[in-house]
Amino acid sequence: MQKDGWYTEEWAGQGSAISLRVKEKVHDEQSVYQRIEIFETETFGTLMTLDGLVMVTDRDNFVYHEMMSHPALFTHHHPRKVLIIGGGDCGTLREVLKHDEVEHVDQVELDERVTRVSERFFPELCAANDDPRAHLHFQDGIQWVKDAKAGSYDVIIVDSTDPVGPAAGLFGQAFYADCYRALNRDGIVVGQSESPLFHSDLIKSMHEALRQANFLDVATLHFPQCTYPSGWWSATLARKDATLATFREEACCERPFATRYYNDGIHRAAFASPEFLFKALL
Amino acid sequence: MQKDGWYTEEWAGQGSAISLRVKEKVHDEQSVYQRIEIFETETFGTLMTLDGLVMVTDRDNFVYHEMMSHPALFTHHHPRKVLIIGGGDCGTLREVLKHDEVEHVDQVELDERVTRVSERFFPELCAANDDPRAHLHFQDGIQWVKDAKAGSYDVIIVDSTDPVGPAAGLFGQAFYADCYRALNRDGIVVGQSESPLFHSDLIKSMHEALRQANFLDVATLHFPQCTYPSGWWSATLARKDATLATFREEACCERPFATRYYNDGIHRAAFASPEFLFKALL
Numbered sequence: 001m002q003k004d005g006w007y008t009e010e011w012a013g014q015g016s017a018i019s020l021r022v023k024e025k026v027h028d029e030q031s032v033y034q035r036i037e038i039f040e041t042e043t044f045g046t047l048m049t050l051d052g053l054v055m056v057t058d059r060d061n062f063v064y065h066e067m068m069s070h071p072a073l074f075t076h077h078h079p080r081k082v083l084i085i086g087g088g089d090c091g092t093l094r095e096v097l098k099h100d101e102v103e104h105v106d107q108v109e110l111d112e113r114v115t116r117v118s119e120r121f122f123p124e125l126c127a128a129n130d131d132p133r134a135h136l137h138f139q140d141g142i143q144w145v146k147d148a149k150a151g152s153y154d155v156i157i158v159d160s161t162d163p164v165g166p167a168a169g170l171f172g173q174a175f176y177a178d179c180y181r182a183l184n185r186d187g188i189v190v191g192q193s194e195s196p197l198f199h200s201d202l203i204k205s206m207h208e209a210l211r212q213a214n215f216l217d218v219a220t221l222h223f224p225q226c227t228y229p230s231g232w233w234s235a236t237l238a239r240k241d242a243t244l245a246t247f248r249e250e251a252c253c254e255r256p257f258a259t260r261y262y263n264d265g266i267h268r269a270a271f272a273s274p275e276f277l278f279k280a281l282l
Numbered sequence: 283m284q285k286d287g288w289y290t291e292e293w294a295g296q297g298s299a300i301s302l303r304v305k306e307k308v309h310d311e312q313s314v315y316q317r318i319e320i321f322e323t324e325t326f327g328t329l330m331t332l333d334g335l336v337m338v339t340d341r342d343n344f345v346y347h348e349m350m351s352h353p354a355l356f357t358h359h360h361p362r363k364v365l366i367i368g369g370g371d372c373g374t375l376r377e378v379l380k381h382d383e384v385e386h387v388d389q390v391e392l393d394e395r396v397t398r399v400s401e402r403f404f405p406e407l408c409a410a411n412d413d414p415r416a417h418l419h420f421q422d423g424i425q426w427v428k429d430a431k432a433g434s435y436d437v438i439i440v441d442s443t444d445p446v447g448p449a450a451g452l453f454g455q456a457f458y459a460d461c462y463r464a465l466n467r468d469g470i471v472v473g474q475s476e477s478p479l480f481h482s483d484l485i486k487s488m489h490e491a492l493r494q495a496n497f498l499d500v501a502t503l504h505f506p507q508c509t510y511p512s513g514w515w516s517a518t519l520a521r522k523d524a525t526l527a528t529f530r531e532e533a534c535c536e537r538p539f540a541t542r543y544y545n546d547g548i549h550r551a552a553f554a555s556p557e558f559l560f561k562a563l564l
Contacts, residue, residue: 006299015303015325016508017288043297060479063556197342197508224506224514226298226479231513232506265554272551274345274543 001052007039009054011229014198018227020044020057027121031113033166038121044227046121048089050114050161056089056122060226064192065125066262067223068235069095071270072155072190073102074255075239075247079154080104083182085141085170087159088114091125093134096157098257105134106153110166112138142169148182156183158191163202171206176213176238183240189215193236195229196222200280203236207281210238219244220277221270223261244271289321289329291336293511296480300509302326302339309403313395315448320403326509328403330371332396332443338371338404342508346474347407348544349505350517351377353552354437354472355384357521357529361436362386365464367423367452369441370396373407375416378439380539387416388435392448394420424451430464438465440473445484453488458495458520465522471497475518477511478504482562485518489563492520501526502559503552505543526553 001008002025010017020041027038039047045058056064069092073079080103082096088109096105109115115136119126128134137144145156156179163171170191179189189210193203203220210218215238225233237244252264273281283290290301302323309320321329327340338346351374355361362385364378370391378387391397397418401408410416419426427438438461445453452473461471471492475485485502492500497520507515519526534546555563 008301015323017301019290019299019301021297041297197506222506224479224504224512226512226514230506230508232508260558261556263555263557263560265560266556269551269554272547273545274548275545276542278545278547 002039007041007047007049009049009052011198014229018054020047020227022047027117029113029117031111033111036113036117038117048118048121053162054227055161056091056125057227058122061091061125062260063223064225064228064233065091065095066259067221067270068092068157068159068190068192070259070262071221071235071247071267072157072188072237073099074252074267075237075244076154076188077186077248081153081184082106083108083145083148083153083156085145085156085158085160086110086167087157089118089122089125090115090129091122092157092159094125094128097128097131097133100256103133106137107134108137108139108141108144110138110140142175145175145178145182148178150181151184153182154184154187156187156189158189160192162194171202171209173209173212176210176215180213180215180240185240186242187240188237190235190237193220193234195232196220196234196274196277197230197232200277203234203277204280206236210236215239216241217244219271220273222272223270283334284321289323289331291331291334293480296511300336302329302509304329309399311395311399313393315393318395318399320399330400330403335444336509337443338373338407339509340404343373343407344542345505346507346510346515347373347377348541349503349552350374350439350441350472350474352541352544353503353517353529353549354439354470354519355381356534356549357519357526358436358470359468359530363435363466365390365427365430365435365438367427367438367440367442368392368449369439371400371404371407372397372411373404374439374441376407376410379410379413379415382538385415388419389416390419390421390423390426392420392422424457427457427460427464430460432463433466435464436466436469438469438471440471442474444476453484453491455491455494458492458497462495462497462522467522468524469522470519472517472519475502475516477514478516478556478559479512479514482559485516485559486562488518492518497521498523499526501553502555504554505552
């Protein structure tokens with residue numbers, strides 16, 4: 001909602017809202033799937049909303065994109081083939097392609113318009129779109145995983161919107177079973193898993209669904225994300241046949257690319273579970 | 283600001299704001315120092331604001347109060363005497379008094395009305411106010427520390443408002459030098475240090491001031507705090523003559539009291555520094 005120089009997102013069902021002061025709306029379109037709006041804000045740079053919900057701002061997207069990619073990629077022993085479901089703003093893709101050992105990335109985003117609009121308004125996030133390792137597909141991610149060859153990916157990243165509408169199926173056991181099948185040995189799936197403060201029931205149900213889909217280890221990592229509901233966000237990882245408690249620390253410490261949030265200390269720290277969530281997941 | 287069923291705090295200088303849906307304002311007074319308002323919200327329970335800024339809500343205060351107290355108290359080898367500066371809502375006091383080895387707590391809050399209003403509207407936070415170990419004083423904390431006997435405290439907790447107005451002096455080198463003098467051997471001071479996303483300059487200046495005041499080790503811990511600016515908050519600790527990298531892990535794991543956020547994993551994790559802050563503090 002835009003009013004009196006502010007964009008406001010009311011956090012659904014939480015009796016709370018965040019507002020960003022906007023200079024102007026610079027784009028507004030209704031795609032086949034959703035309303036895509038772009039605002040220039042006063043202090044968060046460019047803002048993209050989908051159906052009125054904050055997706056990405058220039059100022060704080062680095063935390064989310066780094067935490068959706070690097071923990072999984074530095075946990076896998078040698079990630080060559082990566083699948084991104086969603087991720088239309090391409091910020092996760094950019095982080096994934098910073099890893100030299102990645103040879104091929106399929107990104108399967110339902111709505112091509114999100115990517116085209118991002119290319120125009122978030123050129124920095126889309127800087128790696130022309131990388132020859134990047135393959136952009138605009139179709140249904142659930143069907144893509146169902147059709148994928150068994151063992152064809154090392155890491156699957158589910159960079160989706162909230163678990164309502166078309167994205168709801170990305171949080172269920174049937175989808176996770178397809179991910180399990182599509183993953184290679186040592187394969188890892190990671191999905192954004194909403195706010196630990198607001199949506200701990202969802203995190204709990206994801207853990208259950210991932211275990212039912214036969215993943216050996218499941219763990220949730222935490223990070224701050226100012227413009228997402230509650231300012232506190234999470235991603236949940238599952239690994240086929242090994243623990244998530246170890247990662248390639250040396251490679252992480254010696255990474256040849258820059259990060260702004262992620263490092264080896266953050267990697268270890270992010271998996272610490274607040275007492276209330278630890279008990280909820282027992 | 284209260285309008286159309288919402289309470290809104292604009293985050294000063296950050297072009298952003300949080301809003302909580304309110305059912306009604308149940309208290310409003312101008313004390314000698316500030317305007318104290320109490321609201322009943324729809325989903326965050328009771329809310330107290332001081333001069334229009336969120337101080338505490340029923341729903342999310344547990345993170346802040348646990349992180350202001352337990353990391354410092356489980357780092358000190360045997361905290362007997364504790365000083366709390368500010369802390370008028372008494373939530374930190376309650377956490378401190380959960381530690382059996384604490385024998386004496388002085389809480390020095392400038393504005394008695396904050397505590398009296400909290401006793402009425404946040405009885406849970408004030409549940410330990412009658413503990414014989416708790417000593418409430420309503421006067422200037424800066425002067426209190428200046429007058430304190432050398433080596434008279436094991437832990438000093440600066441549970442203050444933002445570094446403007448009367449609280450500004452609680453973030454400066456002169457105050458930290460007085461804290462250093464007032465602390466016993468192995469003494470630790472911890473102060474709330476605002477948002478890492480919005481106020482990294484303040485964190486940096488606190489580190490410098492604490493080192494100039496002769497503290498041997500200085501470290502910042504991080505935690506989510508939904509209703510504070512950016513949803514991401516911090517506390518900065520300094521220790522007189524030992525590292526902050528170790529703590530009484532066994533005592534922490536075997537603590538005989540309940541926590542909702544803090545545990546040993548969170549203790550270790552909270553001190554991890556995001557890459558951008560690590561570089562800013564080099």
